[in-house]
Amino acid sequence: MMEAMDGSSLLLVDDDATFCRVLGLALSRRGFAVATAHDNAAALQLAQADPPEYAIVDLNLAGDSGLSLIPELLALDSVTRIVVLTGYASIATAVEAIKLGAVNYLAKPADADQVLAALAAIAGDPAAPVNTRPLSIGRLEWEHIQRVLHDNSGNISATARQLGMHRRTLQRKLSKRPVRF
Structure with missing residues (x-):
């Protein structure tokens, strides 16, 4: 520290x-x-x-x-x-x-x-634990939404269109806390 x-x-x-x-x-x-x-x-x-x-x-x-x-x-x-x-x-x-x-x-x-x-922290930790469990479905969805949102420069409407969901549905998902790993 x-x-x-x-x-x-x-x-x-x-x-x-x-x-x-x-x-x-x-x-x-x-x-x-x-x-x-x-x-x-x-x-x-x-x-x-x-x-x-x-x-x-x-x-x-x-x-x-x-x-x-x-x-x-x-x-x-x-x-x-x-x-x-x-x-x-x-x-x-x-x-x-x-x-x-x-x-x-x-x-x-x-x-x-x-x-x-x-x-x-000056360098990464090569001894950092590796999670042996795959990500949950909820977390995978959150990650995918975040990636598409980033690709669309934060544009909610464009992201919703690309994901094939209603804009309000996407806004509800984004207003929630991220799903735990």
């Missing part, structure tokens, strides 16, 4: 103001100089004024994708360590986050210690 950071700058981007306040306070207590934003525009404005050393970015920012922030933050400072934190974890978005330059990807709920460990 990461030791206390003496004033290292950290940008916390999450549309949940309460979560932002609680996690920001916990990270401040561990020595970070925390700046918070609740949407992409505010996050970019803060980062342009003072590029952060670390960033924690929520995947779903009130309809916007936190993934779009990754290349923009890295363009400002190529060594910014970015962790994507989400309540809507999927394999497709995890792969995209890493391909875009995030150093890690965490599913909520995650506490400050887990976030710090994700920020500090």
Whole structure:
């Protein structure tokens, strides 16, 4: 786990103001100089004024994708360590986050210690356990929907057409929490 950071700058981007306040306070207590934003525009404005050393970015920012922030933050400072934190974890978005330059990807709920460990992780863990059970049908459906949604740049209508389902049905499925593995 990461030791206390003496004033290292950290940008916390999450549309949940309460979560932002609680996690920001916990990270401040561990020595970070925390700046918070609740949407992409505010996050970019803060980062342009003072590029952060670390960033924690929520995947779903009130309809916007936190993934779009990754290349923009890295363009400002190529060594910014970015962790994507989400309540809507999927394999497709995890792969995209890493391909875009995030150093890690965490599913909520995650506490400050887990976030710090994700920020500090330098390399993968070859001893990570491999799940021997196949994914459930519900999880496979969730993963497929997420992949098609990503392929359609988040467009719900286009995704529903491609999946052959009614738009409202897709919206209901997306509003639910992801199915466990």
